[in-house]
Every structure is written in C-alpha cells, then in structure tokens.
Amino acid sequence: xxxxxxxxxxxxxxxxxxxxxxxxxxxxxxxxxxxxxxxxxxxxxxxxxxxxxxxxxxxxxxxxxxxxxxxxxxxxxxxxxxxxxxxxxxxxxxxxxxxxxxxxxxxxxxxxxxxxxxxxxxxxxxx
Amino acid sequence: xxxxxxxxxxxxxxxxxxxxxxxxxxxxxxxxxxxxxxxxxxxxxxxxxxxxxxxxxxxxxxxxxxxxxxxxxxxxxxxxxxxxxxxxxxxxxxxxxxxxxxxx
Numbered sequence: 001x002x003x004x005x006x007x008x009x010x011x012x013x014x015x016x017x018x019x020x021x022x023x024x025x026x027x028x029x030x031x032x033x034x035x036x037x038x039x040x041x042x043x044x045x046x047x048x049x050x051x052x053x054x055x056x057x058x059x060x061x062x063x064x065x066x067x068x069x070x071x072x073x074x075x076x077x078x079x080x081x082x083x084x085x086x087x088x089x090x091x092x093x094x095x096x097x098x099x100x101x102x103x104x105x106x107x108x109x110x111x112x113x114x115x116x117x118x119x120x121x122x123x124x125x126x127x
Numbered sequence: 128x129x130x131x132x133x134x135x136x137x138x139x140x141x142x143x144x145x146x147x148x149x150x151x152x153x154x155x156x157x158x159x160x161x162x163x164x165x166x167x168x169x170x171x172x173x174x175x176x177x178x179x180x181x182x183x184x185x186x187x188x189x190x191x192x193x194x195x196x197x198x199x200x201x202x203x204x205x206x207x208x209x210x211x212x213x214x215x216x217x218x219x220x221x222x223x224x225x226x227x228x229x230x231x
Contacts, residue, residue: 014142021149
C-alpha cells in the first residue's frame with residue numbers, strides 16, 4: 001500500500017516539474033515565467049522528496065527529506081524576489097497585456113537602496 | 128516483486144523521463160532567453176529540477192546517499208542564483224536601464 005502512495009507521489013512530482021518547464025517555455029514574459037518556474041518547481045521537488053520519505057520509512061531519512069523540503073520552501077521565495085527585483089530594475093519588456101505597472105513613473109526607486117552611483121536614466125517625468 | 132513494486136518501478140521511470148524532458152525544455156529557454164534575467168530564471172529552474180531528479184534517482188536505485196547530494200546541491204544552487212541576480216541588478220544600476228536590446 002505504501003508503494004502505491006509512493007508511486008503516485010513521485011509521478012505527481014514528475015508531472016508538476018514537466019508542467020513547470022512547459023510554462024517556462026511557453027509563457028510570454030520574464031515576470032510571468034517566474035510564476036511557473038519557482039512555484040511549480042518547488043512543488044514538484046517537494047512531492048518527490050515526500051515520496052522519498054514514504055519509500056524509505058526511516059527516521060533519519062524522513063528527517064533529511066523533510067529538511068530538504070523545508071529548505072526548498074524557504075529559499076524559493078527569496079530567489080524569486082531577487083530575480084524579480086533584478087528583472088524589474090533592468091526594465092525588461094513587459095507583456096503587452098500588462099496594464100498595472102505601479103513604478104512606471106518612478107525613476108529611481110531601484111537606485112535608492114543601492115550605492116546610488118548610476119543616475120536615473122528614464123525619460124518619463126514623475127508627475 | 129509483487130504488482131505494487133512493478134507499479135512503483137514504472138512510475139519512477141516515468142518520473143525520470145518527465146524530469147529529463149523538463150530539463151531539456153528549460154535548456155531551450157536558457158539558450159533563447161532574450162534577457163539575462165530570463166537565463167537566470169531558467170538556470171534556477173534547471174537546478175531545482177536536478178534536485179528533484181536526484182530525489183527520484185534515489186528511489187530508483189535504492190541508494191540513500193543521493194538524498195545528501197540533493198541537499199548539498201540545493202544549497203549551492205541557491206547561492207548561485209542569488210549571486211547571479213545580484214550581478215544582474217548591479218549591471219542594471221551601472222548602465223542606467225541595462226536592457227540588452229539591440230535597438231536600445
């Protein structure tokens with residue numbers, strides 16, 4: 001019975017990882033692609049590690065698998081935040097249907113937290 | 128070797144095939160990504176997929192040591208992603224917009 005659960009979990013993890021990668025290839029925008037990459041990638045890896053814990057059924061292996069899942073859930077938002085901030089600071093081309101861009105008129109919100117060496121170069125005047 | 132073990136073996140092989148295809152698809156995005164931020168996202172996804180592949184491979188071979196390899200690889204991959212994202216942000220600050228379009 002535990003082997004059936006393990007097989008279903010590992011198959012679900014593989015399918016989620018594949019869907020994440022298809023979204024990585026098909027979605028139109030850097031910011032939208034990060035949605036597929038970080039969220040579903042962490043979910044696929046988490047399901048596979050839970051399957052690993054169900055497969056061995058030992059205390060040390062289960063604790064290590066849960067530690068790996070916890071670490072993935074801890075680091076995925078941090079990496080997503082940093083990549084999204086870097087992508088938005090470099091003014092990547094947004095999708096043409098994106099109609100909310102709350103920092104479009106603010107020139108130097110990105111330079112304000114750094115060393116302030118690079119002056120604001122955007123041509124849109126702040127109202 | 129009952130019916131359930133056969134099902135588990137088939138499911139593990141299927142998951143390994145799916146993970147290999149997923150890594151190949153992310154590799155296409157790593158090659159064609161128009162911005163360096165796209166390539167950083169693709170590299171982050173590839174490292175997470177390799178961690179998942181190590182977990183599935185540990186079930187496939189019955190070797191527990193791959194779990195430790197997966198944890199260590201997750202640590203190193205997170206540090207690499209953070210370093211690349213900081214590099215991209217610093218490049219954007221230094222060169223104004225930093226957008227690597229040809230017409231810009």
